[in-house]
Amino acid sequence: xxxxxxxxxxxxxxxxxxxxxxxxxxxxxxxxxxxxxxxxxxxxxxxxxxxxxxxxxxxxxxxxxxxxxxxxxxxxxxxxxxxxxxxxxxxxxxxxxxxxxxxxxxxxxxxxxxxxxxxxxxxxxxxxxxxxxxxxxxxxxxxxxxxxxxxxxxxxxxxxxxxxxxxxxxxxxxxxxxxxxxxxxxxxxxxxxxxxxxxxxxxxxxxxxxxxxxxxxxxxxxxxxxxxxxxxxxxxxxxxxxxxxxxxxxxxxxxxxxxxxxxxxxxxxxxxxxxxxxxxxxxxxxxxxxxxxxxxxxxxxxxxxxxxxxxxxxxxxxxxxxxxxxxxxxxxxxxxxxxxxxxxxxxxxxxxxxxxxxxxxxxxx
Amino acid sequence: xxxxxxxxxxxxxxxxxxxxxxxxxxxxxxxxxxxxxxxxxxxxxxxxxxxxxxxxxxxxxxxxxxxxxxxxxxxxxxxxxxxxxxxxxxxxxxxxxxxxxxxxxxxxxxxxxxxxxxxxxxxxxxxxxxxxxxxxxxxxxxxxxxxxxxxxxxxxxxxxxxxxxxxxxxxxxxxxxxxxxxxxxxxxxxxxxxxxxxxxxxxxxxxxxxxxxxxxxxxxxxxxxxxxxxxxxxxxxxxxxxxxxxxxxxxxxxxxxxxxxxxxxxxxxxxxxxxxxxxxxxxxxxxxxxxx
Numbered sequence: 001x002x003x004x005x006x007x008x009x010x011x012x013x014x015x016x017x018x019x020x021x022x023x024x025x026x027x028x029x030x031x032x033x034x035x036x037x038x039x040x041x042x043x044x045x046x047x048x049x050x051x052x053x054x055x056x057x058x059x060x061x062x063x064x065x066x067x068x069x070x071x072x073x074x075x076x077x078x079x080x081x082x083x084x085x086x087x088x089x090x091x092x093x094x095x096x097x098x099x100x101x102x103x104x105x106x107x108x109x110x111x112x113x114x115x116x117x118x119x120x121x122x123x124x125x126x127x128x129x130x131x132x133x134x135x136x137x138x139x140x141x142x143x144x145x146x147x148x149x150x151x152x153x154x155x156x157x158x159x160x161x162x163x164x165x166x167x168x169x170x171x172x173x174x175x176x177x178x179x180x181x182x183x184x185x186x187x188x189x190x191x192x193x194x195x196x197x198x199x200x201x202x203x204x205x206x207x208x209x210x211x212x213x214x215x216x217x218x219x220x221x222x223x224x225x226x227x228x229x230x231x232x233x234x235x236x237x238x239x240x241x242x243x244x245x246x247x248x249x250x251x252x253x254x255x256x257x258x259x260x261x262x263x264x265x266x267x268x269x270x271x272x273x274x275x276x277x278x279x280x281x282x283x284x285x286x287x288x289x290x291x292x293x294x295x296x297x298x299x300x301x302x303x304x305x306x307x308x309x310x311x312x313x314x315x316x317x318x319x320x321x322x323x324x325x326x327x328x329x330x331x332x333x334x335x336x337x338x339x340x341x342x343x344x345x346x347x348x349x350x351x352x353x354x355x356x357x358x359x360x361x362x363x364x365x
Numbered sequence: 366x367x368x369x370x371x372x373x374x375x376x377x378x379x380x381x382x383x384x385x386x387x388x389x390x391x392x393x394x395x396x397x398x399x400x401x402x403x404x405x406x407x408x409x410x411x412x413x414x415x416x417x418x419x420x421x422x423x424x425x426x427x428x429x430x431x432x433x434x435x436x437x438x439x440x441x442x443x444x445x446x447x448x449x450x451x452x453x454x455x456x457x458x459x460x461x462x463x464x465x466x467x468x469x470x471x472x473x474x475x476x477x478x479x480x481x482x483x484x485x486x487x488x489x490x491x492x493x494x495x496x497x498x499x500x501x502x503x504x505x506x507x508x509x510x511x512x513x514x515x516x517x518x519x520x521x522x523x524x525x526x527x528x529x530x531x532x533x534x535x536x537x538x539x540x541x542x543x544x545x546x547x548x549x550x551x552x553x554x555x556x557x558x559x560x561x562x563x564x565x566x567x568x569x570x571x572x573x574x575x576x577x578x579x580x581x582x583x584x585x586x587x588x589x590x591x592x593x594x595x596x597x598x599x600x601x602x603x604x605x606x607x608x609x610x611x612x613x614x615x616x617x618x619x620x621x622x623x624x625x626x627x628x629x630x631x632x633x634x635x636x637x638x639x640x641x642x643x644x645x646x647x648x649x650x651x652x653x654x655x656x657x
Contacts, residue, residue, distance in 0.1 A: 308477065
């Protein structure tokens, strides 16, 4: 059992508690770097998907998990990011400026929408963002000059300092590209959370009234959070466009918005880890199910027919059980497991028991 | 005359949205939960109706089939609350949102496995029959839908305003703990509300299936539209839900007729966003600023 002795206020907000903590993440980074040389090209592609959805999840986590404003429409911002990025690249911009510009454009779009949306709360906000996601589907068809209409846009190959990066041609290079973007965003996110701006987000999440009483400019905090969240999601959208090679109005359906929210919830709302855990579940679950099915069909007398939509149903079932039994998601399970290991013989059953709560009305806010 | 005709078909559609929105509002009024699976409960109710009424299944008369579907969905709603939703009793509203979204996925999967993915429609006694009213031709189905909606809404309104149970439901939503102190069996009230909303969803579903074909994914988009309706009316107000439903129903045909193509489908959502921006709590707002 480690005891961390704090002798300065800075210790409370350091990114890494101590050397051991830093070492763990260094090992994780090393594993991420070595991984594409160990597994086959197909799984490198899957892993790249995990990275991209982690990035999108991080974006949603900022607004939903850390600012408490549930958005059911983040696929809309993935769409804005993807289309603006591709539109710029097809007009001759190099990859990096186009990627940054797509983030900025999505962030601006988010800030623009955040002001009117910021006045809504709870369920009204969720529905409004859901509507936004549906509207974007149709806008993607109507705005033909930018989005290519119904046919959509094809992603050009990425040229990076003389290096050609392509999802199929050089999957490892594309993996490292996504990993780089993800690491930069993650570090920025972690630093944001320990800055006054990030703290104000948390204050708004926990209680708008007390945040206001403490001098937090609530509308401003919401707008900044929304803009940053959308910018991150926009970057994920741009990378997704390269991963999918082509995007059109059907790439960012409202179901993607919903899945993204479920991903964040299953991972653990309110923790950065949650976005990553959730991405693993969302991306790898269909694979796991189809492998489990073929295993059952060949090795047991049972024969599971190929039901369409089986993976969504299993995913939904996991969510259902998770919400009832472990609302803090996979991150909650991980925390419990870690505490059990750290305290080994001393762990007690009721340590993470939830207190009994009563519904607070949202009609007064 | 053209406009009047569009208006009537819009109103009939709007009534279904209104009924579905009513289901949301019922649950919201009593438990402050928002049921994202309401559209899928409508879909389930419609499939049940088809199963009991259509001649190639059980071949019951229309009214008896409607009642049977409503009863089954009522029991379904009750059991749903007792067996699944009770697990997150007292948790924040958001948990229920996620739970019902997941539930919707499961219901869609179940319906797809049971009834297949092809659209089916209900064989109703008034299919194809037309009322002539002063030069207007109104399909019989539309008239039935409008009458049924008016009846259902009025009775629900009086239920909430006048009966003990209705007032108890309102108390539960305003302050769960205080309702406990006043001796209201909050959990049982919740279960009854879910049963009631299942009944409303079944009725709406059967009426909808009489008008058009139904398939497992109908519930999703339909539910979101009804949601827009409920939000326009301001969740928590029964007349508001109906008004919102009618508004959405009427805006749709007019938008697809008079706006340039491509803009029609988004008109209801644009309308909702506009309402929310101007009045963040909907037309019949119930949110009040908290005083500390």
